[in-house]
Amino acid sequence: MPTDTPQPAFVLIRPQMGENIGAAARAMWNFGLDRMRVTAPRDGWPNERAVAMASGAGRLLDEALIYDSTAEAVGDCTYVYATTARGRDLTKPILTPEAAMADAAARIASGQKVAVLFGPERAGLENEDIVLANATITVPVNPEFASLNLGQCVLLTAYEWRRATQEAVAARTEMAGTEWANGQEVEALARHYEERLDDAGFFFPDHKADSMKLNLRNLWSRMPLTRADAQMLHGILRQMVRWKERG
Missing domain, CATH: 3.40.1280.10 (SPOUT methyltransferase, trefoil knot domain)
Incomplete structure (x- = not known):
């Protein structure tokens, strides 16, 4: 019918x-x-x-x-x-x-x-x-x-x-079981990368270090990161550091 x-x-x-x-x-x-x-x-x-x-x-x-x-x-x-x-x-x-x-x-x-x-x-x-x-x-x-x-x-x-x-949402994001990272979580990720990159001597020469750090912070703020993304990026950096230390 x-x-x-x-x-x-x-x-x-x-x-x-x-x-x-x-x-x-x-x-x-x-x-x-x-x-x-x-x-x-x-x-x-x-x-x-x-x-x-x-x-x-x-x-x-x-x-x-x-x-x-x-x-x-x-x-x-x-x-x-x-x-x-x-x-x-x-x-x-x-x-x-x-x-x-x-x-x-x-x-x-x-x-x-x-x-x-x-x-x-x-x-x-x-x-x-x-x-x-x-x-x-x-x-x-x-x-x-x-x-x-x-x-x-x-x-x-x-x-x-x-x-x-039928009303339809024009655009949406499928969160796949996670949530958007909040400001504290993004800040912790930014600080983690900044510290490890500083240890690795990435911010060189010295007179450009502040500008490079600012650009890196701006990169993190532009990215629509989820909590799962932040955890994964923390894990990637930790593993790279462990690999370097084992070497």
Whole structure:
């Protein structure tokens, strides 16, 4: 059974290759979408190649709704977006995938039923399909090579849906069981290296020693050290000193 998460239906209009249907299913499920509709697939249904390509997302194909026409596929929807890379001489709002999926999220939250149309691989949606849509989605691609593979277009749109509905941390660091080193720990590491390097005669000539020590302290403060890093660097230096003394 499909999940109960409110979401748009992704409608594949007259898809030609089973592999692309499977890729679309996989792309949808990557981002938590599982309402697939398919109209008039060229190679019939079910399609073994679609199943093979879908991999772990085969459930979407099992539960896909099959229609004979675009009108039937969106007949229960209150708002429809049509993806297209070409101007169609039709007066329609034109949105980027980002804006469209943000708009779709708001409409679905208000109780509307939304669908997104994706055209066949050869030439995309026909005007007869697009006139059934309330708005179009156009990706700002290279105008000299605007064609997107069906699976790619579904992936891009599904990603924007996820961004519009799921908060994601833009950047984070996996601490792997440790914590950031605090100021005292960094200071202890800096002092340890300074003392041992001083013993080794590293700070030479004398008139440059203070500047060299200052630069070394600045190096430690610039490094985002964890406690594990500091312990390891202490250990490296201790072992080098022991090795030198044994020699």
